[in-house]
Structures are given as C-alpha cells and as structure tokens.
Amino acid sequence: MSRGDPLGSSPSHLERPARRSWVEKLEFVSLFLWAFRVAVILVVIVGTYGTVSAGQYPGPVWADLVVFGLAQGSVYALIALGYTMVYGVLGMINFAHGEVFMSGAYTAYFVADALARSGSLDRHPLWSLLVVAVVSMATSTAVAVLLERVAYRPLRHAPRLVPLIAAIGASFFLQYAFRGLYGSGFKAYPEVAVLKGEWVLAGIRILRTQAVVLVASVLMMLGLYVFVMRSKVGTAMRAVSEDREVAALMGVDVNRVVVVTFAVGAAMAGAAGVLYALVFKQVHFFMGFVPGIKAFTAAVLGGIGNIPGAMLGGLFLGIVESVGPILFLDGLGIVAPYQLKDVIAFTMLVMVLIFRPSGILGERLTVKKA
C-alpha cells in the first residue's frame, strides 16, 4: 500500500510524523523577512513621531507637499496605465514604455516651440496645448504600435523572458534613435503665459500647471475606466486579459485587441509626456528612463494588471516620494533626506513584492473556473 523505497525506511501511511512545533518551523529566511518588516515599520513610526513632535513644519507645508506629490503621482499613474494594460493583455512588462512617453513629449516640443514663436501659445493657449497634446499622443501611439508589430508580435508564443529582453533592447534602441535624431542636449519647452502663477482653493495653494496636470489626468483616467468597462473594445480587452485562447474562441480578434491596448496605453503616456513637459520644461532623450521605472513601480504597487490599481499606485508613489523623506527621515535626524527619496520609493516596492506580491488592489486573477 505504501510506496516503500528499496531500503524500506519510509513510514507507512499508518504512522504520522510528529507535528513540528512552530519553533522548529522557523527558517532563517522568514526570520530575516520578519526582522526587515519590523525594521521598516520602526523607521516609519519613530521617524514620523520625531518629525511631528518637533513640529518644525506647519500645516500649509504638508498641504503643499501632498499637492506636489499628487501632481507628480498623476503623471506616474498615466504612464503606469500603459504598463498595467499591456501586462493584463499580453502578460509581459513593456519596458520600452518609458521611451514611448519620451517620444511623445520630445516630438511635441517642436510643435510647441513653433506655436510659441508664432505667438499662438499666448493668444489661444487652450487650442495650442490641445494641438501639442494631439501631436504627442499621435507620436507615442505610432511608436508603440510599431514596437508591438516589430518587436513583440513575432515573440507572442516565445517563453516569458524573451519578450522582456526584447523590450529592454527596444528601450535602448528608442533612446539612442532619439539621441541620434535630436541630439544629446536638452530642449526647453516654452512657457505658457496663462499657466504662470497659482490658485488658492479652500486655503490650499496649487500651481496652475499642477492644477492642469491633476484635472487632465483625472479626466483621462476616468475616460479610460469607462472605455474599458463599458465599450465593446474594452470588454474585448478584458476578455483577452482573462483568457486569451477562450476569447479567441469567442470570436475576439486578439491581434486587434493587442494593438488597441498598446495604442491606448501609449496615448495615455503621450498625454503624460505633455503634462510632464508643462511642469518641468526640460525634455531630453533620456528623460523617459526614470519616470518609466517609477511608473512600473507604481503599477506593481497597485497591482499589475489592475487599472484602478495603477492609478492608485501612481498617486500613492507620488505622495510617498514627496512627503516621505520629510516625514520619515527628518525625524530620525538624517541630513539631506531628499537625497534618499528614491531609496524610500524602491524600498516600498521591495516590501510590496515580498509581502504582498499581488499589490495593493491585487492582481486581476482569473475568476473561479466552473
């Protein structure tokens, strides 16, 4: 009855091995992970307590920091949407997405510059900005669709790592193609006169450019959510992300859905590029790298494959980057805490990956199969 081995030393099914006490079940790795968890929580609590009790920063300062974080976070959220949708549909991380973001912003610079020189940017700011945004989104979409056709579609059935490497290679290719096209220096976006200055809403200061960024991002995220949930193409996208083969059996054109996914994600990234350029004004060929990584972090934080998760992750990451160094590290007496803001952001990513790999809102796993 029992599959005894030749030496006959395995226990028969009648004997049960004695239950190991929980002390014996502890392994070094889980001990270390617990220690890590405790250490980070201690840093957060002690640091926060130290900062708040020192009381060096009045309320408006915190409000300002949260607003800055939200503005930065919404740019991350828009880029993260592209990562999360492509992962949902294809199961791969499109590492070249940061470059898609850069290509839109960079190409739109020339339009913005021409409009500024002709004076349209000052006379009709809304129309000019819309034109710039359209050019940016169109370029990003074109780059992303080309990328999908050339670099990813031939590898659709390859093992998971192969498209990943292709994505990294595509990222380098795009960076240096743009460097070759436009030079290695930076270009400065023109100032929009009507966007200089700030508004005060309910006692909270918000810069006009940041207000535009926030409003535009929220509108676009809402639009995307409605599109994915209500429209036919959106439903097809959700079907393909749940189960590609069955969706194909149901008559969904998978290739078309993938192209639409890339296009929509890239359009979001192109818009994010214009918003980023509006706020920071410097564009150069390498500008997509760091926002790309941060957006990927945000997407994973919120739950990769989950659209509201990407939005939440982006905003959360932005706020933590803005408020975190002061809140956690200043209270611990660390000098120049903002130098460590990337440490905070990526430590958070590591924590999420270790302790809740499915992210804050959880990965959209397939529903229980009947």
Added chain:
Amino acid sequence: MKRMEVALALAVALAVAVGTSFVPAASAQPVTDPIGVVKVAKGQPLTIAYWFVVAGPDASLGVDTRRGIEIAIDDKGGKLLGHPIRLIGEDSGCNAEGGQTAATKLAANKAIVAAIGSNCSSEAVPGAPILWKAGMVTVSPSNTAPKLTAPDRGPDFDGYLRTAHNDKIQGRVAAEFARKVLKVSKAATIHDGSPYAEGLAGVFVETLKKLGATVTSQEAIAPTDTDMRPVLTKIAAGKPDLIYYPIFIAAGGHVTRQAKEVAGLAKVKLMGADGMFSPDFLKAAGDPAVGMYHSSPDLTPEALGPKYKEFQEKHQKKYGEKPLSAFHPHAYDAALMIFAAIEKVAKKDAAGDTYVGRKALRDALYATKNLKGLTGTLTCDRYGDCADPKIAVYQLESADPAKWEPGKNPRKIYP
C-alpha cells in the same frame, strides 16, 4: 616519464616567472623611464587625448574646454617637435561611471602621450587613478573639488594636475560676497552628491559660519531629479535669505524655475556656481533666472588681459559663436603646460623618432613655474594645483541665451 614532464613544466614556469621580473623598466633608446616611454615615429602624429563631457545636458562644458584646446593647438601651428598634434577624446558623462569608462578606454591606447580632463570632479575620482596606472598624466581644466589635490589624496593621483581653481577659494569668495555685500544672515545650500557640489557647498557653509551667519539647512538631491519642490518647501520652512546651489545645468535649471513657485521663497536670493555658468543654463532655467547670482572664474578682459581678447576673436572666427562656458582659458593653459613639458623632456634619436618618458613628463609638469597662460601665471604646487585663481561673482541680467556675455550679461559685480 609523467614525473619528468611535471618537473620540466615546473622548471619552465619558474624560469619564465623569474625571467620576466628581470625585464628592465621600459627603455627605448635614447630614453629610459621607470614607468614607460612613448615613441612617436618620424612623421607620425603626436596624440593628446581629452576626456570631457561632450554629450548630454552639460555638453556646453565639454565642448567649451575642447575648443580651448583646439585653439591652443592652432596657436602652436598644429605641430609639436615636428609631429602634427592629433587630438582624440572620449565622452565622460559628468558622473563616476562615465569617467571610469572614458579613462579606461584612454588608458588602453598606449600612443597617448598625455590627457587633458576631466570636466567634472566626479569623473576624476575614479578616472585619474586609472590613467595614472597606465602611466598617463592628466591635466584638468575644470575639476575644482578640493579633495583631488588634498595632501591625503593618495599616490593614485600622482599623475593628476589642474589649471582650474580649487573650490576652497570659490566657496570662500561666494560666502564673503553673500555675507559682506548681500548682508545675508541665514542661508541654505543644495548639493547633488557629487564631489564638486558637496565640496563647494561645504566650503561655503564653513566660511559663512565663520563670518557670523547661520545656515538653516544643507540639502541634497540627485542630479537626475526633476521635482525640486519638496526640497524647496523644506528649505522654505527655515526662512533663509539666500539659497546656494552649486550644481549642474539640468538640476540647477529645475531648482531655479521652481524656487519662485514655492511658498515662502518669493523673496529669496538664488546663487549658483561655475557648473551652471553657461547659456544652456539660461535655456534650462528661463526667466526665473534673471537676477540670480553666480560664482565663477573671472572672465572679464580686465582680469585676463589683452591675450584673452585675442582668444575671443579667434574663437568667434573659428566657431562662429561666443564661448559656451567658463573654462576655455583653463583648457588653453592646460594644453600650453603639456606642450611645454613635452618639449622639455622629449628626446629625438638619429632616425628622427621622438621619445617621451612618462615619469619625466609627469615631473616636468609638476615643475611648471611661472608659465604665462591665459588665466594668469601658472605655478604647480606639489599636489597638482597649478592655477592662478581669479573668482568673481556675477549677476544675471537677461535670460536670453543669445545675449550671453560673461562680464556684461551676467554682469560682474564682485570684487
């Protein structure tokens, strides 16, 4: 027989090991040198290499210094000791990795007689030892971090000299200006973690404290950061009169643009340093830069004399534009120093080939005394500081990059 073979192999290995240790230090007639000798055959070019930041947001610094060398080569007639001078170079990226890569590539090219570089102190920290390991000297026209010529810098930097000022001087001048002229009582600094910025901000803080002012906070950012508003908000809480941010063009542009947007900093004076002294900075910072101060080498004709005016005319004729940064005269002088030293130590043999001993070249460079260059009179001390430093403080009048003219815009206001 197997034992015999093993014994034979061992004997051969031993002989080779012992034998190679007896190879004399490189000697090629007629020069013997403990480190190495460069031979330039008759009619072949004599190779000088540069390692500058010629690409990226700080490219103006590298291109400017490279042009200084090119004009120096032109002034020498393009020939040294009968060999045409060939200038090759690598991009060093203004960070440690780039400096390491550039230095490694140059160190592998044994035809290089001497190197000129780097631009950013962060590149020189790993790069200069790599070059010196290969026996190559390097003279920097724009490294200013104090630690590169400090007495405790170590023997790895024995082949390193510079014609740029030491930031101990620049930080002091900037702090004296802030305290005595602007009557600043509270100041804050921002650096970007690089040896240059951290060193300069440190000297500024030290001098300012000695002069009786308080430093409300010393902050740091990463050079690739774009959102400076949280750091500036933190600084604003201390209510400083002046923010000194001796960083580079990209980050400096962001700080300048965003400083006025942060609550509490509307009246704060902004001051930068020579890392941002370029029309590219005006492009990055835009209108908010008007009225800000810069500490930088003194490039006015009153300080540098008529030879500088001639240089400016040659530059305009050759490149069609004004110099892009602050260190072209230092690069010119670095080239002059190297040419003079090579001429001193090089020996020709009967066939017309030239030989340059590397250690002799290094010693000759360190022995440079009273060399009349564009920036002044250069004398090298035993740690490689050769400059005749003249630092000025400027104020920016117009943010139009086309109107860049050191001395007028930005206008020199101190001393």
